[in-house]
Structure formats: C-alpha cells, structure tokens
Amino acid sequence: xxxxxxxxxxxxxxxxxxxxxxxxxxxxxxxxxxxxxxxxxxxxxxxxxxxxxxxxxxxxxxxxxxxxxxxxxxxxxxxxxxxxxxxxxxxxxxxxxxxxxxxxxxxxxxxxxxxxxxxxxxxxxxxxxxxxxxxxxxxxxxxxxxxxxxxxxxxxxxxxxxxxxxxxxxxxxxxxxxxxxxxxxxxxxxxxxxxxxxxxxxxxxxxxxxxxxxxxxxxxxxxxxxxxxxxxxxxxxxxxxxxxxxxxxxxxxxxxxxxxxxxxxxxxxxxxxxxxxxxxxxxxxxxxxxxxxxxxxxxxxxxxxxxxxxxxxxxxxxxxxxxxxxxxxxxxxxxxxxxxxxxxxxxxxxxxxxxxxxxxxxxxxxxxxxxxxxxxxxxxxxxxxxxxxxxx
Numbered sequence: 581x582x583x584x585x586x587x588x589x590x591x592x593x594x595x596x597x598x599x600x601x602x603x604x605x606x607x608x609x610x611x612x613x614x615x616x617x618x619x620x621x622x623x624x625x626x627x628x629x630x631x632x633x634x635x636x637x638x639x640x641x642x643x644x645x646x647x648x649x650x651x652x653x654x655x656x657x658x659x660x661x662x663x664x665x666x667x668x669x670x671x672x673x674x675x676x677x678x679x680x681x682x683x684x685x686x687x688x689x690x691x692x693x694x695x696x697x698x699x700x701x702x703x704x705x706x707x708x709x710x711x712x713x714x715x716x717x718x719x720x721x722x723x724x725x726x727x728x729x730x731x732x733x734x735x736x737x738x739x740x741x742x743x744x745x746x747x748x749x750x751x752x753x754x755x756x757x758x759x760x761x762x763x764x765x766x767x768x769x770x771x772x773x774x775x776x777x778x779x780x781x782x783x784x785x786x787x788x789x790x791x792x793x794x795x796x797x798x799x800x801x802x803x804x805x806x807x808x809x810x811x812x813x814x815x816x817x818x819x820x821x822x823x824x825x826x827x828x829x830x831x832x833x834x835x836x837x838x839x840x841x842x843x844x845x846x847x848x849x850x851x852x853x854x855x856x857x858x859x860x861x862x863x864x865x866x867x868x869x870x871x872x873x874x875x876x877x878x879x880x881x882x883x884x885x886x887x888x889x890x891x892x893x894x895x896x897x898x899x900x901x902x903x904x905x906x907x908x909x910x911x912x913x914x915x916x917x918x919x920x921x922x923x924x925x926x927x928x929x930x931x932x933x934x935x936x937x938x939x940x941x942x943x944x945x946x947x948x949x950x951x952x953x954x955x956x957x958x959x960x961x962x963x964x965x966x967x968x969x970x971x972x
Contacts, residue, residue, distance in 0.1 A: 588652055588654070588718045588721055588722060588898065588902075589652065589653070590650050590651070590652050590711065590714055590715075590718065591650065591651055591652075592648060592649070592650055592651070593648075593649035593650055593651050593708060594648075594649065599645065599648045602641070602644040602645045602647070602648045603644065604648075604649065604692070604693065604694035605692060605693045605694060607692070608644070608692060612640070612644075615640055616637070619633050619636050619637055620633070622636075645711075646710075646711055646712045647692070647694075647695060647710040647711065647712055648694075648710065648711050649694050649708060649709070649710060649711075650708070650709060650710070650711045650714045651706055651707065651708055652706075652707045652709075652714055652717075652718065653704045653705070653706060653707070654704065654705050654707050654721070655704065655705065656701075656704075656705055658705070658721055659699045659701075659705035659707065661721075661724070662699075662707070662717055662720065662721070663681075663699065665720060666681055666697065670684070671683060671684060672684060672697060678698075679698065679699075680696040680697065680698045681696060681697035681698070682695075682696050682697075683695075694710070695710050695713075696708075696709070697709040697713060697717075718902070719899070722897070722898045722899040722902065752826045752827075752830055755835045755836075755839075756825075756826040756829045756830050756835075756838075757825065757826050757829075758829075758835070758836075758839055759825060759829050759838075759839045759842035759843055759846075760821055760822055760825030760826060760829075762839065762843060763821060763825075763843065763846060763871075763874075764818060764821055764822070766806055767806050767808070767814070767817070767818065767871065768814075768818070770783070770786075770806045770807060771783070771808060771811075771814050774807075783807040783808060783809070783869055784807075784809075784867055784869065785867075786800060786803040786804055786806070786807035786867075786869060787800060787804050787807060787866075787867020787868050787869040788800040788801055788803075788804040788854050788857070788858070788867060788868055788869075789858075789861070789864050789865060789866060789867045789868065790858060790861060790862055790863055790864045790865070791864065791865045791867075792867060793858070800867070801851070801854055802847075802850075804850075804854065804867070804868055804869050804870070805846075805847070805850040805870075805871050805873070805874055806871070807869035807870065808869060808870055808871075809869055809870065813870060817870060817871045817872065817875060820875050820879075821871070821875060821878075824875075824878055824879060824882055825842075825878075827882065828842065828878055828881065828882045828885070829842050831882075831885045831886075831951075832950070832951065832952070833951070833952035834952075837952075841950045841951075842878075844950060845874075845877050845878060845881060845943065845947055845950055846871075846874035846875070846877065846878060847874065848877065848942065848946070849873050849874040849875075849876060849877020849878065849880075849938075849939040849942045849943055849947075850871065850873040850874035850877070850935075850939065851873070852873060852877065852938040852939055852941075852942040853872065853873020853874070853876070853932070853934060853935030853936070853937075853938045853939045854868070854873065854935070855938065856934045856935070856937065856938035857932060857934040857935055857938075860934055868932045868934075868935065870932060870935065872932055872935045872936050872939065873932075873935035873936070873938060873939035873942075874939060875939065876907075876935070876936050876937075876938075876939030876940040876943065877939040877940065877942045877943035877947060878943060879907075879940060879943060880939065880940040880941065880942065880943020880944035880945075880947055881943040881944070881947030881948065881950075882943075883899070883900060883903050883944075884900065884944060884947070884948065885948075885951070892948060895944060895945070900944070904940075907936075907940065
C-alpha cells in the first residue's frame with residue numbers, strides 16, 4: 581500500500597486540555613450530570629465509600645475519554661483502503677448527507693453526535709474518528725505497512741482482509757488451554773489458602789524484597805509470582821492470563837512442548853521482573869507480589885509472533901512501537917489509580933512497574949528464542965513494507 585506516512589500519529593481534534601472534560605453533546609452532558617448525582621447520593625447514603633465513588637467517577641471519565649474525537653493524517657490510497665475495509669465489514673454505513681460513516685443499527689446509547697468516521701480530502705486525507713475506533717483503523721494500516729501485503733478481492737474492493745488475531749475466530753483445541761490452567765489453578769489455590777491461613781503474614785509473606793532475601797527467604801523469588809495483593813489484583817491478572825493464554829500457546833508449536841515453552845516464558849519473565857525490582861531497590865523492605873512480570877513476558881512475545889506463521893515483527897515496526905507506548909500510558913493510568921486508592925484508604929500499595937517493564941522487554945527480545953526450532957528468529961525476519969500496492 582502506498583503511503584508517505586512514516587508514523588500514524590493520532591492527535592486530539594479539540595486539543596488535550598479540552599479533552600480533560602470529554603463531553604461533546606447536550607445528551608452526554610445530561611447523562612454525566614445524572615451519573616454524578618447518583619455517585620454523590622451513593623456516597624452520602626453509604627458513608628465511607630469515598631474510594632468507590634472516586635473509582636466510579638474515574639471509570640466513567642476513562643470510558644468517555646476513550647471515545648474522544650481524534651485526527652490522523654493518511655494518504656489518499658490509505659484512505660481508500662480504509663473505506664473499503666469499513667464497507668466490507670458492514671458495521672458502518674456512509675451517509676449521503678455529510679459523507680460521514682456511522683454505526684449501522686446503533687442502539688440509543690450508541691448514538692452520540694461526536695462518534696463518526698470522516699475522511700476530509702486535501703493534499704493529504706485527514707481522518708476523523710473516535711480514539712478507540714481510530715486505534716483499530718491504525719492497527720489495520722500498521723499491519724499492512726509492516727507485513728507489506730494485503731489480501732485482495734475482486735475489483736477495486738477487497739472481499740476479505742487479514743485480521744490481527746485470527747485465532748479468535750476459530751475454536752482452538754482444548755490442549756491449547758492447558759498452560760493457562762497449569763498457572764491459573766495454583767494462583768487461585770494460593771489465594772484461597774491465604775484467606776484461611778492463620779498466624780502468618782498472608783500473601784505479603786510471599787513477596788520478594790531485599791529484606792526477605794537477607795532473611796534467607798529465597799523461596800520468595802518464585803513464590804511472589806503466585807501471590808496477589810487483593811481480589812482486584814488477582815482478577816486483573818487472571819483475566820489477562822485467560823485472554824492471551826490459548827492464543828500464545830497455539831503459536832508456540834505442538835503440545836506438550838508448547839506447554840513447556842509457555843510456562844518457561846512465564847517463569848523466566850517473572851524472574852526478570854524480580855531481578856530489576858531488586859536491582860532498583862537493593863535495600864528495599866516493601867515486598868513485591870504478583871504475576872505481572874510473567875504476564876508481560878507473554879504479552880511481549882505475543883505481539884511479535886505472527887498469527888499464522890510468517891515473519892516475526894521487527895521491534896522497530898510501527899505496531900511494536902505503538903503498543904509499547906500504549907503500555908506505558910496504561911501503566912501510568914494504573915499507577916495514578918492505585919495511588920489515589922492508597923491515599924484515600926490510608927493503606928500502602930502501588931504498581932510494580934519494574935516487573936512490567938522487565939517482563940515485557942524479556943518477552944520481546946528473549947522470548948523468540950523459545951519458539952520452535954523450525955521458527956528460529958533468523959527465519960522470522962520481517963519484510964520491508966512495499967512502496968506501493970494496488971487492489972487487483
């Protein structure tokens with residue numbers, strides 16, 4: 581696909597300061613006022629639920645912020661290809677009145693005036709869309725540019741195109757879920773055990789820290805991967821594990837070796853996270869718990885491995901750089917959310933970003949070494965993007 585854009589940069593249509601209050605219509609304003617009133621009523625009715633009220637407000641803001649109107653510049657050919665994709669998928673229809681693409685058969689709660697897709701032609705094409713939709717459109721362009729090809733249909737309109745995660749569309753064999761169970765079951769069992777354990781520090785005693793190692797508790801180097809700081813922490817990690825487990829396992833070869841590769845990557849990523857945490861806190865007394873290091877190692881390898889064979893995406897590709905930046909922003913949001921919760925509740929706690937970073941880098945750079953021998957990293961060199969392509 582032709583394109584003179586080295587980076588698909590997304591920026592706000594109205595400006596970042598304006599988007600701090602992401603309300604763009606009267607109906608949306610009324611809905612926010614009703615929601616805010618309910619939150620205030622809940623807090624006054626159930627005294628002491630300040631943390632719950634703050635979380636509800638932040639979640640409402642995050643949902644609306646994700647749909648803020650954004651702009652991305654693309655080439656004419658890229659715009660034509662995206663319109664072809666929209667027409668093929670059938671979720672959006674183009675209005676004859678203003679040439680804007682809107683959801684077809686949208687429910688009343690989906691009908692917001694600012695949620696549309698528009699292609700404004702000029703020297704370059706200015707693409708306007710909600711940010712969450714723009715992310716998906718950019719995914720399509722990045723995938724095409726990085727892999728250097730598209731699936732072509734008859735005429736000028738593609739009848740099919742390659743999705744980023746085709747495993748979702750097919751039923752994976754049961755044995756692809758085995759590694760997820762091998763890790764998930766002991767994590768849940770450890771949490772249940774901690775609820776009934778008496779005379780112990782609970783799961784914090786499983787945390788790894790410089791103080792724990794100085795006391796000779798070297799088992800915490802491994803135990804911390806199966807410990808969690810609370811039910812929300814546990815559910816977040818289990819959701820991530822279930823979400824990526826079978827997909828990544830299917831890309832690691834045949835069973836049972838792919839089980840071993842999956843569990844090994846998780847364990848080594850967890851060790852990498854612990855190593856960076858200890859290196860940055862050589863005299864630390866606060867223990868680190870959680871499976872984040874191992875999970876981020878799985879994510880790091882997953883985003884580089886091809887869905888159906890082919891070339892391993894280069895770490896310099898647009899898609900990898902963009903995903904890395906997105907993970908940074910997500911961790912900043914989580915850090916802020918946890919800091920607010922800790923401040924309002926008077927408890928200690930935080931985000932072990934060291935484990936996230938080390939695990940992710942380990943999965944991206946070392947994870948490919950665990951791929952099957954037939955898929956050695958040398959054979960997975962990503963092709964250079966084509967300068968041009970056409971719909972045949």
